[in-house]
Amino acid sequence: MGVLDSKVPQGPLAEKWVSHKNEINLVNPANKRNIDVIIVGTGLAGGSAAATLAELGYNVKTFCYQDSPRRAHSIAAQGGINAAKNYQGDGDSDYRLFYDTVKGGDYRAREANVYRLAEVSGNIIDQCVAQGVPFAREYGGLLDNRSFGGVLVSRTFYAKGQTGQQLLLGCYSAMNRQINRGKIKSYTRHEMLDVVLVDGKARGIIARNLVTGEIERHSAHAVVIASGGYGNVFFLSTNAMGSNVTAAWKVHKKGAFFANPCFTQIHPTCIPVSGEHQSKLTLMSESLRNDGRIWVPKKLEDAKAIREGRLKPTELAEEDRDYYLERRYPAFGNLVPRDVASRAAKERCDAGFGVNKTGEAVYLDFSDAFMRYGREAVSTQKIENASEEQIRELGVAVVEAKYGNLFQMYEKIVDENPYKTPMKIYPAVHYTMGGLWVDYNLQTTVPGLYAAGEANFSDHGANRLGASALMQGLADGYFVLPYTMGDYLANDIRTGPISTDLPEFEEAEKNIRGQMERFINTKGTKSVDYFHKRLGKIMWDKVGMSRNATGLKEAISEIKALREEFWKDVRVPGIIDGMNPELEKAGRVADFLELGELFAKDALHREESCGGHFREEHQTEEGEALRDDENFMYVAAWEYTGEPADAVLHKEDLVYENIEVKTRSYK
Template identity: 80%
Template sequence: MSVLDSKVPKGPIKDKWTTYKDKINLVNPANKRHIDVIVVGTGLAGGSAAASLAELGYNVKAFAYQDSPRRAHSIAAQGGINAAKNYMGDGDSTYRLFYDTVKGGDYRSREANVYRLAEVSANIIDQCVAQGVPFARDYGGLLDNRSFGGVLVSRTFYAKGQTGQQLLLGCYSAMNRQIARGKIEMYNRHEMLDVVKVDGKARGIIARNLITGEIERHSAHAVVIATGGYGNVYFLSTNAMGSNATAAWKIHKKGAFFANPCFTQIHPTCIPRSGDYQSKLTLMSESLRNDGRIWVPKNMDDVKGIQEGTLKPTQLKEEDRDYFLERRYPAFGNLVPRDVASRAAKERCDAGHGVNATGEAVYLDFAAAIERYGTEQAKIHGVSNPTKEKIIELGEAVIEEKYGNLFQMYEKIIDENPYKTPMMIYPATHYTMGGVWVDYNLMTTVPGLYCIGEANFSDHGANRLGASALMQGLADGYFVLPYTIGDYLADDIRTGPISTSTKEFDEVEKEVKDRIDFFMNNKGTKSVDHFHKRLGKVMWDKVGMARNEKGLKEAMAEIKEIREEFWKDVKVPGSHNEMNLELEKAGRVADFLELGELFAKDALVREESCGGHFREESVELEGEQKGEAKRKDKEFAFVSAWEYKGEPADAVLHKEQLEFKDIELKQRSYK
């Protein structure tokens, strides 16, 4: 018997959640007043959880490292949020959303969790509309939908290209209502630096006030971690500069298992890197692939001309272009899932067909869509015999309406007009499917310690479908955790307030302070960024889009070396009792330097290709799928959950076997 118990309820998948909710323990309203919950992170998951728990009557303390919950990186999600509403009448259903998510995740997620996610998805849209989220509407006043990669229906709700922003502001407004009622105590510019356990249960955190540098103790009956993903382990990613894994890693070191760290999503439509000074990468919504066609030049002469700037992409004839996604995957074309699209772009660029000076870019072309929409609009507006210019003008207006802000963003960064010349894109690290292991209740392996949103591992398997991150964050926070946490807290109604003047708090606070003192007194010679960039390079080169045994072993050794050097030679200026941005970074990078090694170890152990994890040793050798990723269900249909044992290399693997009762395991085919 494994030490992992997923606590998935019995019964048919369609009834699991409903039946479970009916039987779950509840805390009566009078008792909720005496129970405190700490929520760390206030993005979509943490914000929605904090608001919902406060509405229920718990006393919530919420923590964010920014100056407001509205700044969390959920805000940057552009494209949309999925929900099985079937407003379009195109055959969508809870089952289909469930099926698409499990298949899209390459059969490495837990069926029961995903079904629940699909089940509550429709409610999220109702909730957000009631909060005043201005989703896009059609002329009849009803909600509009668009389609996204990896699926055959239109189920994505959106608010221009700022869906994440609008959903987060909805959540933020719900929080504000509770802050005003005194039910949420908001700690802005605070960073959690460790968790405190009392008798094995999570009972509080140690946090640093980022303005004064003061180290604070906060206690609660349960702690919820909602601090997002660890994409910044690559240094360059589409995450915000401050996005970090510290909270997740610290709880891992205190007993929470870390699951599937190697499942990381490389998003296909990002703006290519321009130089070594690059601080982050910018993502453009994958919704662009609805209308954009991805290609590279067929002939090397043309590639050379383009790379040197003597040839313009618009000068290339149709027959000289290789629309490689349409060629390789005729059924899904440009809308194949993210991992497939990213690898295909890398494959073309590795073969020398990249279209910018670095050789790491492919085209995303809107010319065909502009013409199509323009012709359609000409008919609608009764323009007979429209000129080519008129068609382009009308078509560009449609494109602007749909993607205006993305086109503007692109133009500001690259200094080229994407209405007139194709965009250049290249894959970049975007989302981490892996994360803290949680059971059906979203509780980690530490009692009373929960993990929600991107920070946990639960719903997306080895690859996340577009517009599903927002869905999961809000599902966890609005509709799942508020129920499941009650089941645990029902045993805590007689506990009373948790004191912070105990030896457990003393000990953890000392650890935190010692580490800060170490940084302040180290007097090394190299900046934090120096080490972060070196880590990022190893991760991208050897634990990036394609991985192999040799590279992963090297990566583990190299990361360990960088880590040792970091502790000897890192330099942190300033002092600890003031705002000190370098000190903040130092703590985060120290944790990335451990996480990176576990990441590589996980990738090494998983000798199969699935979703975002591609092992060069595991590809189909013949048949229609030749060259595509080869999953090995017999050996690897499990969740890797790592237990901390000191050095990352010594982590112990626990396996949660995945059972597929409602979906048949098949190779994903998008051909």
């Protein structure tokens, strides 16, 4: 097993979590009052962990770079949250959710973790409803569900297109309750810049107050990293502008292994890039694929005519359209998992069928849905002799009620009316399955250092299914960490407060200050964004949706060179002791420039195609991903040794005892 011990409990799959909870150590309530926990990041994972740990009695300090915990990027999740409630009676169960998630992740996730996730999923919904999260309901007053990509049941709970927002506000309200009680101290506009290890254990962090610029020391008995994913290494992604890898990367440099960095999800339904000035990409919920049909023209000349504005998509006859997902994957059609849908779009666009100026867009068309819903409305409203136009209008109203906010968002950005002409979409970087390696207890390879939510690598394998990120974040925070951390903290009841005057804190603070000074004093010629954009281009072109050995090798050396150039030539205006967003960005991009290289290295070493990782050398004749279970059914956990290039690979073999490993097929 090497140095990686996953600490998965013995026993049958369905009993592991219960028996584990029964066996681990607890901290008595009086002692909890003497234990401090630091949580970095206040999205669904960090926020829920903070609320529950504080509820249990620990003293919690939370840190977020935003001006409020409520603004963490979990808020932008649209579609929904999965839970194996089987309210629809369509055959759902914990096992089926577990099975779908493992299969959706292309058999690269740890069985026991995923099963636990499925097991607590129902609890999440109960918890959220009790907190006042206003999920969508049916007229009978009960909760409504919808289906999402890659599964055959309806298990997704949602609140219009704002599920993430509602869940995060629920979680934030639970935090607020604890803030009001004095059990959580919330540090907003603070960025964690390093973790402090004392005797090999995580004992605190160094954070910068982004308003005053002050570099602060905070101590605790354990530290949780819940800082989200690293999709912004691509510069353009659907992540928030501030989303960054710094917290995760800094702990990686202090000894926490980084797992599967190359597993990145490219989301198929995003609004295409409009120009050079673009600062970020906007996603539209995958739920649109429930009713929208994806197509490109069948003939190259039609595609060309559309690109040049000579032909309108609405003028193209039905038989001249290629509904390529329905053609290639008849069983799942437009509802194939994200990685499959994204690659299929890229394949068509690379073949010259793209439909916008840059040739990087496909259509998402609701005209069939308008008619289908319209006919339904005609029959329920008992309208006789309805004209085509009338039917369409009725259908538009139904679609508007379901997806109105998304359609409006599209129109605001693109300036085209999606009720009249099909939407244009293209894949964009969205989520990172990789992250800090954690064991069953969500502890990293550093004792006392935990990672939760998108920041860890754990549950989604090589590809995440829709509506599973919210589930995982809340499961980790509400129901896993509060138990598993107790097991570790039980040994700390006699430790007492940890001094921030320890030399380890001093050393860490000195290093951070040194880095800041170096940024300011470099006085180079190029802005931070200049480097970030160049990094993003390398990543997208060579480490993006499809990868090959040559490109990856080039990427590795280009990133390394870019990193050297960055440190020589970056220009960071302003001061350290005050608000300075350029300085913040410089620190983040410096870390992305290191992560990017490890990312490419990981992608190069993984000689197979699985989930979000597609190697051109490894595909079937029809262009489907070709997995290599014999050689790569493991988690690649990288140990930092000084340079990303020198990172040491550790393997955690994945064992599937409860699931038959198959070729993932959605045909």
